[in-house]
Amino acid sequence: MSPPKPLQRAAVLVRENGGYVLDIQEIAVPEPKPWEVLVSLSASGVCGTDVSLASGHLGPCRAILGHEGVGRIAAVGAGVDPSTAKIGDRVGVSWVRDVCGKCSFCRVPGGETRCVEQLNSGRRRDGTFAEYCCVPGRYLLVLPGSLDVADELVAPILCGGVTAYKALKSCDAVAGEWVAIFGAGGGVGGLGIQYARAMGFRVIAIDVGRDRKEECLAPAFDVVAPFGTVVCVGILPLHQTMSLYPLKFIDMGIKLIGSLVGTWTDTLEALGFVQRGVVKPAVWVIALDELPDAPVERVCLS
Ligand SMILES: [Zn+2]
Ligand SMILES: [Zn+2]
Structure with a gap:
């Protein structure tokens, strides 16, 4: 060199x-x-x-x-x-x-x-x-x-690829189970679809916006299964929050984790x-x- x-x-x-x-x-x-x-x-x-x-x-x-x-x-x-x-x-x-x-x-x-x-x-x-x-x-x-x-x-x-892969590794799903990927039309989400399929998961791809509709396979609104895991991956602006219903997490045994x-x-x-x-x-x-x-x-x- x-x-x-x-x-x-x-x-x-x-x-x-x-x-x-x-x-x-x-x-x-x-x-x-x-x-x-x-x-x-x-x-x-x-x-x-x-x-x-x-x-x-x-x-x-x-x-x-x-x-x-x-x-x-x-x-x-x-x-x-x-x-x-x-x-x-x-x-x-x-x-x-x-x-x-x-x-x-x-x-x-x-x-x-x-x-x-x-x-x-x-x-x-x-x-x-x-x-x-x-x-x-x-x-x-x-x-x-x-x-x-x-x-x-x-x-x-x-960054994008390993972020998607690690999030899927962290969600506790096993081959044959469903994973829903929100933001599936973005860079990390698109790689997430590929990794999820390669890992044997069945995939629901979710995104918003007309320009991203074609990149997603199906809409879904409430997709967390009993004892499922929600993995936070996307980075929102510092002031942006999201709301959730704690009772649903309690009733269904849902876990909420972050992956970095x-x-x-x-x-x-x-x-x-x-x-x-x-x-x-x-x-x-x-x-x-x-x-x-x-x-x-x-x-x-x-
Ligand atoms: Zn990055
Ligand atoms: Zn340290």
């Missing part, structure tokens, strides 16, 4: 006139700290959360968004364990960029995605809408050499479905320079 350049192009968030634009700028390639690796990015998905962050709906964010990045390690900090990362390794750069390993969430197996000290791509660290980014060597998703999936198909699994992206193990499992050809992300590949003018749904940068 050639050594990193001094300058890189990045899509930089610029707020103006009450809205925002992404502006392609030439900026310095970040210098990896001793505990970091520098990743030369080759693809990045565009997630709905990027749009929410850019719009200011989720609080402060960085100028460089993006958290579905795929690339190769271009430089390794002096303090990184050489057994964990080496130049040329293919890695994924996701929403959870680093965790503390010590908090009450991190101490629970699989709990690190809720780490209270976590750093997030695009929120507390520059994201992947760029040619390079730095990632801590201690929390790194090195993609196995056996993973024969193109970068642009890996990218959407790193997935661990590296979940991510590799989710990528396995793509490798086996039973989940096929629908991506539209464009160049980084085209991002500012592109409709954001189903975009994957290259």
Whole structure:
């Protein structure tokens, strides 16, 4: 792998006139700290959360968004364990960029995605809408050499895909049972339909809006089965709430839980479905320079 350049192009968030634009700028390639690796990015998905962050709906964010990045390690900090990362390794750069390993969430197996000290791509660290980014060597998703999936198909699994897969894993349904996917016409929902079918569930797809009607299979209004599980996945604006009837949950033994992206193990499992050809992300590949003018749904940068 050639050594990193001094300058890189990045899509930089610029707020103006009450809205925002992404502006392609030439900026310095970040210098990896001793505990970091520098990743030369080759693809990045565009997630709905990027749009929410850019719009200011989720609080402060960085100028460089993006958290579905795929690339190769271009430089390794002096303090990184050489057994964990080496130049040329293919890695994924996701929403959870680093965790503390010590908090009450991190101490629970699989709990690190809720780490209270976590750093997030695009929120507390520059994201992947760029040619390079730095990632801590201690929390790194090195993609196995056996993973024969193109970068642009890996990218959407790193957030949207694993979010859908982990939510389905968490709902306690078994093959042959029904799952209802609300928001099925969106990116996560669409992947959720594919994962649910591949996992052997029967699927009810639900969404709203005329433009999304064709993407759904059936309308449903009250679909939670006895002892069923409601899994909250979609991120609403901070001020938005939803109402429910506690008695129904009591009478029917319904559980209400939240699911948040997935661990590296979940991510590799989710990528396995793509490798086996039973989940096929629908991506539209464009160049980084085209991002500012592109409709954001189903975009994957290259
Ligand atoms: Zn995301
Ligand atoms: Zn933690």
